[in-house]
Amino acid sequence: MAAPRPRSDLRAETTAARLAALELPQGGFTAPARADALARLQAMGLPTRRDEYWKYTDPTTLTAADASPAAVLVDAEPPVFGAIDRLKIVFVDGVFDAAASDDLSLEGLEISRLADAGDIHWAQGLYGTLEAQGQIPVARPLAALNSAAATDGVLIRVTGRVSKPVELIYRHMSEASDAILHHLVKIDPQADVTILESGPGAARFNTAMEVDLGAKASFHHIRVQGSDHHRRAVTHVFARIASEATFKSFTLTMNGALTRNEAVLDIVGDHATAHVAGAAVGDAKSVPFHQDDTVFVTHAGTHCESRQVFKKVLKNGATGVFQGKILVKPGAQKTDGYQISQALLLDGDSQFLAKPELEIYADDVKCSHGSTSGAIDDTALFYLRSRGVPLAEAQALLVLSFLGDAIAEIEDAGIAGAITDRLEAWLARRL
Amino acid sequence: MLEIKNLHVKLEEEDKVILKGVDLTVEAGKVHAIMGPNGSGKSTLSYVLSGRGGYEVTEGSATLDGAELLDMEPEERAAAGLFLAFQYPVEIPGVGNMTFLRTAVNAQRKARGEPEVSAAEFLKLVRAQAKLLNIDAEMLKRPVNVGFSGGEKKRNEILQMAMLEPRMCILDETDSGLDVDAMRLVADGVNALRDGKRGFLVITHYQRLLDHIKPDVVHIMADGRIVKTGGPELALEVEENGYTDILAEVQ
């Protein structure tokens, strides 16, 4: 293969400037992992538009030395998961808020705060590990930056069946906040947990969550990214999925000048399941909306199933990006891989950019993907209107049904209902 | 009740004139039938009345109880009491049949200033109507028209008609694709709605539907105009002699 392209001066300068603006945490059990991440970041440099996986999303505001300010949205809506009994862990502009959080003890869980974890911890062998593995074959410099520079986060060990979900609530209070959070979730064999996430987090928000699933473990993840308009976020989920384990993740994105959600799922065991889904709705009328899902699912085990279901509804010049890959390694026979990405463009200015990939090195597999883009179906719209449903309501109904396949990936009916309510409210305001 | 005067319609995208001056009045409580050969403009008339895009009205008017339909959005026409049973009912994947019906019923009630029906009450109403039309509960749960057979789709149209209680019903080729039993079921559904106040406009190519839905007046349409109007016997004449003779006689 060709020698790696020499790093451009710009890339090196940007990386140096970003690092100079940071105060890197010192000491503690994460020190070796942080040093390793820093070295990797310096070798690869922060991303630029010239990188293959940043072709459709400009990373400049994510890599700049300082965060651009983002107005705080005064949210009139009740908390999205307010009706669900859950354990709340609150971060304000990226800093753990003990007073606002619940007591961190719950049967089947061990929760500690990254910032106070000390020198010895069960998470020592895990911190930065899945992130480092997730750098091959595609570099994810912002994740390496996260491992090197994260200032807070939670370390969750799941030892049994947990009675209620854990919610990570991210409040954005300061217009100039620039937060980096790193979470670990280690789920013991046969244990089971649901993690909820909600809120914008900060003006600029970089999160990474490493999820290690033991055999027959299950992980349910439902995330609602806050509806602040000016915020910019890059999120990473790295998962290692053992035999017969189940990983399911769903994300709802409403508003946001820039959102890049990366999911890197490594199915290492046999008979495992990995689903990742997303619904994004954006109206770029007054503030830009750019939403990017970049998903990489690797099948190394046999008899595994993976699904990627991504739906985007775009309005007034909004941009939706989907880059998804199913990689089936040699020997990963009986793989069932599925991927769908669809965009509904509500007007002529919005755009959908997609790169749905399959890379397959085993023969006894069933893999497929589909991608479509288009406007609302005029015939269906007319049919509804001919039955007396007003235009906006008819559009909302069709948009919701379009998003339905993604929402259907949420197993818990109560949570799915909370997501649908939030979407309906957004559609009522925007259509 | 429904008054169409000198209606001229062309295709929006092309210079093709479809309706060339249609005059028609349907009185309350009456059933009018429009028959005509393919391409005579029958279906276009139903689409233009219900407000489907793609057509341009160049002249004329169409009023329902005095209100100009042609100025209204499709949903306003529905709220005004107009209902079109589609020749090809549209499939809407992802939208449940029940959700669809309830949204439609409540939207119309809201438009008329009536209170919305509660979920329980609605369910009762639907079940009762569905039973009459031999529509099983499974069909109500499925997405709108998706995977429905031709007969199921048409029965679903009549179910919507029954639930929405329109003032004026237009049935566009409702008999197409139906076997005799399905047609009887659909006709029974329609006849049940004949209450002496509601108007009907039945568009059909064949006379056979009119055996089941007895019309008061029959119109023959050809080349964008109503060319002949008569009683039920006119339909029988078409059945026996085809359109050619009637059209020749008109010219």
Next chain:
Amino acid sequence: MALDTDIDAPELEAPQLEVREGVDRETVETVANMGSYKYGWDTDIEMDYAPKGLSEDIVRLISSKNDEPEWMTEWRLQAYRRWLQLEEPRWAMLNYPEIDYQDQFYYATPKSMAERPKSLEDVDPKLLATYEKLGIPLKEQMLLAGVEGAEEITSGRKVAVDAVFDSVSVGTTFKAELAKAGVIFCSISEAIREHPELVKKYLGTVVPQSDNFFATLNSAVFSDGSFVYIPPNTKCPMELSTYFRINAENTGQFERTLIIADKGSYVSYLEGCTAPKRDIAQLHAAVVEIVLLDDAEVKYSTVQNWYPGDEEGKGGIYNFVTKRADCRGARSKVMWTQVETGSAITWKYPSCLLRGDDSQGEFYSIAIANNMQQADTGTKMVHLGKNTKSRIVSKGISAGKAQNTYRGLVSMHPKATNSRNYTQCDSLLIGSGCGAHTVPYIEVKNNSSRVEHEATTSKVDDDQLFYCRSRGMDEEEAVALVVNGFCREVLQALPMEFAMEAQQLVAISLEGSVG
């Protein structure tokens, strides 16, 4: 050297094949009679070589060998200077050793072509033998060899052929008959001399000189190729065809094809390629440009069967090809059909620029990679005009240790309103050592257009194979049959005679892939 002496040339009259029903018996029979690479002989003909390597002097030499005017020499030199600044692209999923561009011959021509022979007896018999092996019938051989007066005695099948042997066009058939219709079909070097106004107007306007590394190289050193001009409102009276053959060792082949379909014209163009077995990889970097004016229609079909290298991956052609059609005119229509079975490395993306309103582009492809072959191929559909339509049907088959990638772009520009694209990419895997990959790029920038992409990957169906075998077919026959069925939609898009050849190739290419 392998030199099969008893290969039957395909018959003159193509038997009526039922391609539509999937696969005919004949395919299965042919499979049994074929060697592993039918075209793997070389012909020991005395050649004129230019010195190895690339420089401005070589570029000038190629230009002067073709008696080119000054403007053409300058055009080539411009391209050469640009090429020096370009880097070889490495984004494709292809793994091959560094190419030494100075260790190639850039020009080779059979010595016997220096003077035009008077009769068949004067033609170098070895050249004739070459054509026979290519399956070109005798009378056409005369035409190709340039025997004067041969055109009058030719009858029967009407396919005009331009053959490019190593770097030089050695003959074009049916020129007189085509001329009656106003069609110009000749070598590009002849066109540069005889029709400079057309060449000047269109050359490099679809694939610019500096388009990409390989196209730029081609612009500098192309030695010959075919030229077609179809005048307004003319349906070309016969199919046009080019046979490309690399014969000389260490010789790069860089042919350039330019097709201009004027308003309201139609032409179907066929392209076939073969090369001898060589232990050393050989470079092929061609450019095809098609210009379509209002209401023009062009069908371009390729059966690419360059030598793929041996089972260990030794030798074979490195095939880097830039093909692009520019639907400049309203309602113009282009259809690319390709059957890619040969080459060690394939890097090829026949594309459509849908500029004219209501223009249409289609791409039908079968790409087969067996043993150590690597293919990275697909298309680009760039929708610029209103109401434009495109359709992509790609069938990739991987066997042995081969890697096969579909790479494509569908781009709907903001002004390409009410446009449509439908893409179907299917991959079939035979054996656990190969790879099948799909890399589509979809860019939609308006909402009245609809884009649909579907792709599947699966293995050859065991039940189907078992069913065939229970009816008496051996495993290879069964695979050939099932694979031909898998490719049916693309085979149907080929002209009948090509379809037959393609079916046979599908079978041959997969030999040794099972068992």
